[in-house]
Amino acid sequence: MLLQAVLLLLLRCLASTLGQYELCKSLVSTDEGSVWEHYACQPKAASMKDYMRIKVDPPGITCGNPPERFCTLENPYLCSDECDASNPDLAHPPQLMQDRERHGLITYWQTVTWRRHPEPLLANITLSWNKSLELTDDLQITFEYGRPTIMVLDKSMDHGRSWQPYQFYADDCLDAFNMPPKKVRDLSPANITRVICTEQYSRWVGSKNEKNVKFEVRARFAVFAGPRLQNMDGLYTRMESMKGLRDFFTFTNLRLRLLRPALGGTYVQRDNLLKYFYAISNIDVPARCKCNLHASQCLLIDGNLQCQCEHNTTGQDCQRCKKGFKAKSWKAGSYLPAPNGTPNTCTYLPGHCECYGHSNRCSYIDYLNIVTCVSCKHNTRGQNCQHCRLGYFRNASAELDDESVCIECNCNQMGSVHDRCNGTGFCQCKDGATGAKCDDCVSGYFWKQGCYPNVCDEEMLLCQNGGTCYQNQKCICPPEFKGVLCQQSRCEAGKDCNGAPTPRRSAAALLGACLILLLRPNIVY
Numbered sequence: 001m002l003l004q005a006v007l008l009l010l011l012r013c014l015a016s017t018l019g020q021y022e023l024c025k026s027l028v029s030t031d032e033g034s035v036w037e038h039y040a041c042q043p044k045a046a047s048m049k050d051y052m053r054i055k056v057d058p059p060g061i062t063c064g065n066p067p068e069r070f071c072t073l074e075n076p077y078l079c080s081d082e083c084d085a086s087n088p089d090l091a092h093p094p095q096l097m098q099d100r101e102r103h104g105l106i107t108y109w110q111t112v113t114w115r116r117h118p119e120p121l122l123a124n125i126t127l128s129w130n131k132s133l134e135l136t137d138d139l140q141i142t143f144e145y146g147r148p149t150i151m152v153l154d155k156s157m158d159h160g161r162s163w164q165p166y167q168f169y170a171d172d173c174l175d176a177f178n179m180p181p182k183k184v185r186d187l188s189p190a191n192i193t194r195v196i197c198t199e200q201y202s203r204w205v206g207s208k209n210e211k212n213v214k215f216e217v218r219a220r221f222a223v224f225a226g227p228r229l230q231n232m233d234g235l236y237t238r239m240e241s242m243k244g245l246r247d248f249f250t251f252t253n254l255r256l257r258l259l260r261p262a263l264g265g266t267y268v269q270r271d272n273l274l275k276y277f278y279a280i281s282n283i284d285v286p287a288r289c290k291c292n293l294h295a296s297q298c299l300l301i302d303g304n305l306q307c308q309c310e311h312n313t314t315g316q317d318c319q320r321c322k323k324g325f326k327a328k329s330w331k332a333g334s335y336l337p338a339p340n341g342t343p344n345t346c347t348y349l350p351g352h353c354e355c356y357g358h359s360n361r362c363s364y365i366d367y368l369n370i371v372t373c374v375s376c377k378h379n380t381r382g383q384n385c386q387h388c389r390l391g392y393f394r395n396a397s398a399e400l401d402d403e404s405v406c407i408e409c410n411c412n413q414m415g416s417v418h419d420r421c422n423g424t425g426f427c428q429c430k431d432g433a434t435g436a437k438c439d440d441c442v443s444g445y446f447w448k449q450g451c452y453p454n455v456c457d458e459e460m461l462l463c464q465n466g467g468t469c470y471q472n473q474k475c476i477c478p479p480e481f482k483g484v485l486c487q488q489s490r491c492e493a494g495k496d497c498n499g500a501p502t503p504r505r506s507a508a509a510l511l512g513a514c515l516i517l518l519l520r521p522n523i524v525y
Helices: 002-017 173-177 218-225 232-241 507-519
Strands: 025-030 033-038 053-057 068-070 081-083 123-135 139-143 150-156 164-170 212-215 250-260 279-284 286-289 298-301 304-307 361-365 370-374 392-394 406-408 416-421 427-429 445-447 451-453 468-470 474-476
Touching: 123 279, 123 304, 164 173, 164 212, 218 232
Parallel strands: none
Antiparallel strands: 025 033, 053 123, 068 081, 123 250, 123 286, 139 212, 139 279, 150 164, 150 250, 298 304, 361 370, 392 406, 416 427, 445 451, 468 474
16 A cells, blocks of 8 residues: 555656646546546657658759859858868758757758759758657748748648648748738737748848748747747647647648748849858757647657557557447547546447447347447448458458458359358359359350350360361351251261262260260250
8 A cells, every 4th residue: 555655646746747738647546446547648849850851852952963162142252162962071961951060060951053043943841750740839940141032831731642831931922922921920819820921031131140930839829828828728728629720730741942042132143143042051840749639758669750659549640549449439639628638538348339430329139138239331240340241251451440341242143152252252153163253164164144064175075077166165067967066967867968978977986976965964055
């Protein structure tokens, strides 16, 4: 009892030191003893730049191959700097956007210069994590030698399959995007998820004074949580009640579209294009793993971030119930009621019915004393919708709760005994038929809306008297002969149709032909 009390005290102390929603469960005392109490929970915020994968395009946009001179906007005619991909001291590869700068030495990725003006100098930077994340603070990009005059920040929520704009940046929003300029502080609670164009980070103020471009998250949070974010309950309440608010801060990928470099507050000076380029020294993405409020930890496993799921959930984002825990449908945890929220734990209750997601209703059968699923869907049947309907078989590569767990047999109606198959999808075939679906014939049979024995062939059932076998179905006889195997003469016995004696067939040949005919009662005439 003493050990249990100490453990309980330690857990309560731990809970008091953790931030909001950072604890998934706690041991509490009840009249029946100590039990686990579960809460909605989420991982701590962290810098996600250590985990991001960077891709830049188009090919050849990174400077240094071939080596190239460039100038700076502060000293536009002192073009003594060089970018050379073959020299580590002069190279500027993409990974320098996420490195930890040591000893105060600034490292940065850099593009080629705008030597092909008036062709646009365009560059895309795609950041991916293979994981759903949620922004928790301002996203910040640090540019060296001037911020772009036009750029777009995009996001994807489906691993780059589709994209949508997050924010537009320009020194003249109306000219660049036909949008009036706005600041986040101009937004109201009703339109806080609006995509805006801002001029705040694109005007030339000198590269040494202002380097950062932000996507302002804190200012949006402050609309609900107050200027110093002291009322986070207000924010989390809105996350639950305001449609689309939580998704607004959710992403799997981010993309920077750099559309025009810094111009130094002037028009493009065509006599010195070596001073126009993009250079980024750092991209900071403060975020947390999205675990649907079912995990307090997110770890790097086999190169990918993975929620450490609680509440009987599973999946990279804790987005489904564990096998055997589907007494009710999966649901994300809820921030409400504050301060611990609702875990919406996946449960399997003894005595209740598990239908594996194929039925929403159960019925109690009194005389059998059992609970059974009603109206099983997805071609399933059985007390727990755990079997496949007749005419379907189990998909070995699918879990029992998968909608595609049962596959149709598709037995050939002409070649199979019935439309049912065994557990591996093989149908029961009629005589002469073969194949998984009974849609082929074994040797000695031909297909004609089903399998029938060969009338003739090139081995045992030889056509007589010069007849030829057609597709194993019939003998095509010369004009003077007839019969299944052309074994009968059409003229008088012993003479051909011109009155000449017919060649005598051996008794053995005649006997063989008669035996074959007697043994083949199913011949189709």
